[in-house]
Amino acid sequence: MTLIKKSNKRGTSYGATGLGRHYIGAIPVLEDPRSTSNQIYLFDDAHDKDTLNPIFNTGVSLQGNGGISSSYGYNYRAGNYEGNSGGSGYGHSIATAGAAVNICQNGNTGNDVQNNLDLTQFMSMDPNNPATPIKLWQNGNGKAITKFGGCPSVGEIDVTIFSNVGTTELSQLSANYTDYAYANESQYFRPVLPLHLDDDGYITGISARTEGSGYGSEQWYPSFSWFRLYTHPDPTTISINGTVRTNYNMQYIGASEISNLPIFLYNDQNTDYQQYIERINTSANTKTTLHSFTAVPTGGARSTASGLFVQNKLASTTFIDDDSDTAFYVPYFNTANDYQPLYFKWDKTTDVFTRSECTVSGDSSGLHFGNLDGVTGDRDGWSAAILNETFTYGSGRYVSIIPMNSAYQSNDATASARTIVTYAVDSAENSTLTHHSSATIPSTIKNILFLNDQKTSMAVALQDAVEFYKFTNSAGWSKTGNFAGEVHGIGRTIDGKIYMAVDDAADDHVSVHQISTDIPLSISVVADSAVYTYSGSEISTNLTVNALDYNNDRIASNITLEIDGSTIVFADSSSTKSITTSALADTTVPIRIVGAGFSNVITKIQV
Amino acid sequence: MIFTIGQDSAEITYRLDFSESTALFYILLDSDKEEAIINQPWYPAPNGSRLDWDSADQAINWFKNERE
Numbered sequence: 001m002t003l004i005k006k007s008n009k010r011g012t013s014y015g016a017t018g019l020g021r022h023y024i025g026a027i028p029v030l031e032d033p034r035s036t037s038n039q040i041y042l043f044d045d046a047h048d049k050d051t052l053n054p055i056f057n058t059g060v061s062l063q064g065n066g067g068i069s070s071s072y073g074y075n076y077r078a079g080n081y082e083g084n085s086g087g088s089g090y091g092h093s094i095a096t097a098g099a100a101v102n103i104c105q106n107g108n109t110g111n112d113v114q115n116n117l118d119l120t121q122f123m124s125m126d127p128n129n130p131a132t133p134i135k136l137w138q139n140g141n142g143k144a145i146t147k148f149g150g151c152p153s154v155g156e157i158d159v160t161i162f163s164n165v166g167t168t169e170l171s172q173l174s175a176n177y178t179d180y181a182y183a184n185e186s187q188y189f190r191p192v193l194p195l196h197l198d199d200d201g202y203i204t205g206i207s208a209r210t211e212g213s214g215y216g217s218e219q220w221y222p223s224f225s226w227f228r229l230y231t232h233p234d235p236t237t238i239s240i241n242g243t244v245r246t247n248y249n250m251q252y253i254g255a256s257e258i259s260n261l262p263i264f265l266y267n268d269q270n271t272d273y274q275q276y277i278e279r280i281n282t283s284a285n286t287k288t289t290l291h292s293f294t295a296v297p298t299g300g301a302r303s304t305a306s307g308l309f310v311q312n313k314l315a316s317t318t319f320i321d322d323d324s325d326t327a328f329y330v331p332y333f334n335t336a337n338d339y340q341p342l343y344f345k346w347d348k349t350t351d352v353f354t355r356s357e358c359t360v361s362g363d364s365s366g367l368h369f370g371n372l373d374g375v376t377g378d379r380d381g382w383s384a385a386i387l388n389e390t391f392t393y394g395s396g397r398y399v400s401i402i403p404m405n406s407a408y409q410s411n412d413a414t415a416s417a418r419t420i421v422t423y424a425v426d427s428a429e430n431s432t433l434t435h436h437s438s439a440t441i442p443s444t445i446k447n448i449l450f451l452n453d454q455k456t457s458m459a460v461a462l463q464d465a466v467e468f469y470k471f472t473n474s475a476g477w478s479k480t481g482n483f484a485g486e487v488h489g490i491g492r493t494i495d496g497k498i499y500m501a502v503d504d505a506a507d508d509h510v511s512v513h514q515i516s517t518d519i520p521l522s523i524s525v526v527a528d529s530a531v532y533t534y535s536g537s538e539i540s541t542n543l544t545v546n547a548l549d550y551n552n553d554r555i556a557s558n559i560t561l562e563i564d565g566s567t568i569v570f571a572d573s574s575s576t577k578s579i580t581t582s583a584l585a586d587t588t589v590p591i592r593i594v595g596a597g598f599s600n601v602i603t604k605i606q607v
Numbered sequence: 608m609i610f611t612i613g614q615d616s617a618e619i620t621y622r623l624d625f626s627e628s629t630a631l632f633y634i635l636l637d638s639d640k641e642e643a644i645i646n647q648p649w650y651p652a653p654n655g656s657r658l659d660w661d662s663a664d665q666a667i668n669w670f671k672n673e674r675e
Contacts, residue, residue: 276651286631286643289673292651355655 002519004052004499005042007509028501028512030060031493033097033136033145036167040493042512046171049493060170062147062160063177092120092133093501093510095147096491100133101449103461104406105486105503111377115407117385117447119249122314123193123206125265125328126254137197145170146194146203146229159191161229189244191227195252196262202282203229204262206250223381224250226264228282245276249312249385253277253328257348263290265315265330269375270304272313272332273297273342277353293355297342299334307417308333310374312385316399318346319390321430329358329399331388339365339401339421341388343431362435365401365421369438372403372417373410383407387448390425391455393473397425398436400477404445409463411444418445420477437476441467449490451498457551459490459498466490466500468521468550480552481521498550520547520557523603532593539593540571543601547581556583557605565599568592609635610667612674623667628659630666645670 007028030041031049040049046058092100102118109115124131134147145162160175194205209223223246248266255262261279268274277290302308313331321327326346334340341358374384387402400422403411411417419440426432443462451457456471468481488510489501501510515521524546532539547557563575570577571590581587608623620635632645649657650669660666 281646284643284646286646288646288648289651291655291657292653293655294653295655352657353655 002514004512004514006505006511007043027062027093027095028489028510029094029096029491029499030062030147031096031098031134031491032170033132033134033494034143034165034167035494037169039169039171041170046169049495055171058169058171062175092118092491093489094491094499095133096493096499097132097134097136098492098494098496099130099449100489100491101447101461102489103447103487105446105463105488107408109408109410111379112407113379115380116382117312117404117406119312119314119382119385120193121449122251122385122387124195124252125315125317126252127317127319129195129252129254131193131195131252135194137194137203139197139199139201142201148191148193148205159229189225189227191229194229196255196282198262198282199260200283201230204280204282205229206252206264209244209246224248224266226250226262226280226287228285248274248276249314251315253346254318254326256351258351263351267313267315267330269312270309271301272308272330273301275330275342275355279351290351291353291355293342297332297334297340297357299332299336299338299340299357302333302335302337306333306337307371307374308337308386310384311372311403312375312382314385314387314389315344316388316390319397321345322426322428327430329388329390330355331386331401333365336364337366337370339369339423341399341433356431358431358433360423360433360435362423363421363438364435368416368419368440369401369403369421370416371414373405373407373414376407380407384410389450389455391471393454393456393471395427396473397427397430398471399423399425399433400471402445402448404447406446407444409444415440418443420445422471422476439469439477449492451492451550452496459550461487461490468552470551481548481550483515483521515550517549517551517553517555519549520555520559520605521550522548523559523605524548525561525601525603527591534567534593534596541591541593543589543591545579545581545587545589545603547605554581554583554585557581560604561589562602562604563591563599564602565597567595567597567599569594608663608667610671612671621670623663623670625660625663625666630660630663630670632670 026044028043032039038049039046041060044059046055092102094100099121101121104115106114120131137144143165145165147160160177162170162173162175189207189209191205191207194203196204205227207225207227223244225244245266247269249269251265253263253265261281263279266276273296275293278287279290280287316329318326318328326348328344329341332340332342340360343356343358345354375381384405390399400420402420403417405411419438421438422436423433424436441460446461449459451459458469460467460469464486466483466487467479469477470480471477486503487500491499498515500513502513503510526544528541546554547559549555558580561577568591569575579587611618611620613619622633622635624631630647633641634644635641650660652658
């Protein structure tokens with residue numbers, strides 16, 4: 001963990017245009033998503049992406065006029081008002097192009113808008129087209145970059161589009177900016193996230209229903225719709241009609257290989273078993289319902305009294321299954337509150353989907369998982385979710401269910417409400433699952449971010465802490481490290497660097513930190529024996545030293561060891577030694593015990 | 608075929624073009640303008656299958672149920 005930069009944008013207001021933009025609206029991290037650019041913007045100031053050296057007098061403006069946005073992601077928080085936090089209430093404080101998540105760290109409970117989860121990373125089920133807060137779109141020779149305010153949260157949704165970007169740096173471009181909602185029949189929506197670019201240059205995305213404007217009057221509950229955005233040559237948003245489904249969560253499945261039109265999944269938040277699949281013809285402004293799946297599965301229709309009610313159930317990413325078909329899992333819990341996912345197949349030659357029921361053996365999920373705190377009203381409609389994600393480890397496929405709730409301490413008191421349950425997938429029949437393992441997290445899971453493409457490494461965001469977990473076949477999900485701090489955003493760049501926005505200043509401005517497999521998260525120093533008996537003669541022995549990353553894997557790192565005390569010295573009689581640890585094996589450091597009593601070994605990382 | 612959903616000020620008028628067994632729904636906007644919103648070549652049955660439309664009335668009933 002390395003502190004990269006403290007906020008130099010001190011202040012507690014939005015700021016002004018031009019030079020006055022150095023206020024809370026400067027985004028802690030904004031990554032240029034193009035491979036042709038090597039710039040990353042820290043608090044709006046340009047830096048070299050590799051060296052992080054500042055590029056002086058160069059910055060980005062998402063409003064195109066030197067101004068700052070009011071909802072892209074702040075670098076300051078004020079008490080429990082999450083909207084003024086490190087970005088978790090509004091847009092992404094870490095806007096990276098690999099993946100990113102906002103984390104609510106407020107003290108609010110109950111039906112509060114500021115408790116809504118950031119579902120951005122889960123809104124695309126297409127592993128080849130992930131949902132990210134900043135994204136590059138290419139249509140022929142035309143390229144555009146979009147930055148959206150954020151997933152369902154507080155306040156207005158800001159949209160910035162850099163059109164026809166070519167290879168010009170964002171700092172040299174003037175952005176097109178809008179801040180709006182649109183009317184759909186008699187309802188109001190706000191675009192949340194762009195997800196698909198069609199052959200005519202229309203961007204299609206997911207929007208969310210709200211009512212009224214301003215913090216006090218907004219309602220945010222699952223009432224998803226889609227929006228369209230005409231990208232080239234000038235960005236224009238277009239109102240659409242006939243698209244809303246209330247109390248359904250919405251995810252982008254992928255693009256039709258027949259027509260390159262986007263296909264979306266609607267999943268009922270309450271029953272889990274009612275799904276709709278719709279294909280959107282964005283340029284024609286029409287949709288077609290490909291399928292309605294509303295029949296009750298053999299597991300029955302669950303009681304509304306269940307702790308699994310009013311949870312946003314998130315389908316897995318798509319994968320190629322044992323029949324070489326494209327498939328995905330949709331979480332459904334039966335009347336016994338046990339996980340019995342629905343198995344979907346997508347015939348890409350016809351855009352025909354089929355649904356069947358998975359067979360589950362071994363421990364039922366209810367033995368480990370349940371009694372979740374759910375959504376409490378119409379203002380925190382995204383505060384609770386069950387993620388159902390599949391991944392591979394070695395030659396095996398697995399699916400894990402992860403309960404998430406961003407309200408303050410909501411699931412702290414109930415272990416089953418913060419337990420991740422994993423099932424192993426039968427390699428010959430991917431709809432057959434067997435219980436594999438369970439991992440109970442110490443407090444409410446406020447959100448997660450997968451740290452690698454394989455999804456076997458994960459940051460679990462808690463209140464005022466982040467824990468790191470990795471998956472192995474032998475141990476399931478196991479903790480590998482932790483960071484104690486108020487983390488408001490975590491993001492992964494396209495080249496795998498991980499940034500965090502941490503409220504670590506007395507005045508509640510956030511700082512940018514970085515973790516990577518090159519930077520130790522911890523140093524392990526272990527003596528050959530736990531206890532030595534000194535009887536007047538020197539004892540020669542060894543320390544075993546390892547530098548460990550967030551995956552608990554050894555890494556090569558330059559370490560300074562200092563002995564605090566007079567009872568031990570290094571072999572050359574010194575009390576300070578610089579070493580380089582190995583990524584492959586333990587590093588042994590000889591020492592001599594020269595007296596009775598305690599001495600400490602202090603470790604320092606040389607950066 | 609013109610039909611409405613809702614009442615009083617919340618009433619919205621739609622038009623169904625039911626030709627060649629495809630249901631094409633329009634929303635009627637102000638100033639005699641209309642906008643296509645749904646192109647539905649088949650009836651999406653509750654079990655996930657796709658069936659041919661029986662009639663225009665079936666299509667309108669399906670559309671109304673979608674908006675309940």
